Amino acid sequence: MIHIVETITGRCRPQEVYDYLADFTNVQAWDPTVLAARALDDGPFRRGMRFGLKMQIGLRCVSMTYHLVAMDPPKRLVFFGRGASFKALDVIEIEPAPKGFRLVYTVGIAFDTPAGSRLEGRVAFLMRANARRAMRCLRTILGGDDGRLPKPTALTVLADRLVLPGLAGFTRLGYRLARRRWPLAPRPLAGRRILLTGGTSGIGRAAAHQFLALGGDLTLVGRDPEKTAAVVRDLRKQSPAATVDFEIADLSRLAAVRDLAQRLRRRSGPIHILINNAGALFDRREETPEGFERTLATDLLSPYLLTRLLLPTLQAARGARIINVSSGGMYTQKIHPADLNYNRGVYDGPTAYARAKRGLVILSEVWAAELREHNVSVHAMHPGWVDTPGLQSSLPGFYRLVRPLLRTPDEGADTITWLAASPVAGRTQGLFWLDRTPRTTHTLPGTRATAVERRLFLQAVERLVAPYL
């Protein structure tokens, strides 16, 4: 039997700590060994409730089912977990302390098989190290910020310079490697209102779950009323205490984006976090009824217009954040300010997509500089290669080829959630992130725009959206 005891203190009230930990799906935010956590039963948290965890122990990925076996609010929670070869008992004791709370987390781990028991001595060290890391993250969430900005390692710097190792970092292996060194975890988002586009599928849908698990209030933008309502129903089922609603807009139409912004501005209260996540890649060149090439409209003009129109609402929230979801594909292209609409040359979907996503990263840098004084931070990120319906339908050949290496939507969404919630991320501006680490924006020669090209690009985008402002 491996026995681990860790103690932390922090500034939250004991009741807040208790509520946060009673939702065991939050474990994925603070325990780096947990890849995903889901409630397996509906309804409020109660004795007997089950949670499914996918964990990485050493090089192995294991599934465990945890039961909430005892609860004594706001003092004590007990979870019992069982996997294929071992079981675990987590006892959490919370008491008031002069400046907040004191928490004692005790874990007992026992192996079921004689072979497992023989391994105990060897894995005990690893498990204790994992527990210490998890407690450090939990202290960051519940107790405040340790103020350190994650720095690229020598390996990530090298990966940024050399294309092939860089691409390996886009895979699930890259994510799992990066995850080992995360010192920080998100902090609860209670009281923060998040506007998320593209929350009905793939990465956005996973991000929506993660936001609600952290207690944020969510407004989801979808284009299909039935699909969007069904996703919201599912989100409410997963997080019964959550506040989540939706708006409908086809974001490839700038008039619809303008109407959406108007509706959102009429609502009371600020928007604290805007996630421009909706995006698509098209294999044929098509124009929207407004005369824009569809990728340009959906992936660049729409987030530009939505952000511009919501700026007053964002500025009203102290410390608002804008997160633009770009793509590693953008490394292959530079902006083409004289031909944003892709009228020249033979159309290629991935090229149109990469140009739009490159443009989104440039916009993020420009906004970051402009909005600093308004206390709004702007971030661009890319999720790596993620197994989503969007990737499968837009690049079926690539999808088949790399499928075993793709990240899960939860893994792809992780950096979005972290950028939304981490105190330290909120103090950065205009960086481009992968796996909670700022990364280079250029690896290939000829993709860097000159200052003149950047100015022309901004002028061209402004000209195109001007009729909708």
Ligand SMILES: NC(=O)c1ccc[n+]([C@@H]2O[C@H](COP(=O)([O-])OP(=O)(O)OC[C@H]3O[C@@H](n4cnc5c(N)ncnc54)[C@H](OP(=O)(O)O)[C@@H]3O)[C@@H](O)[C@H]2O)c1
């Ligand atoms: N998957 C990857 O490997 C990968 C890699 C790099 C970047 N990304 C980026 O990550 C983001 C999410 O992509 P994903 O892979 O999760 O794709 P996905 O599964 O297709 O999800 C895309 C989301 O955007 C919404 N959307 C697309 N066009 C829209 C429109 N005209 N109006 C309103 N909503 C629209 C979709 O709505 P519906 O549900 O109605 O279709 C869906 O919710 C995108 O910006 C994508 O470019 C993905």
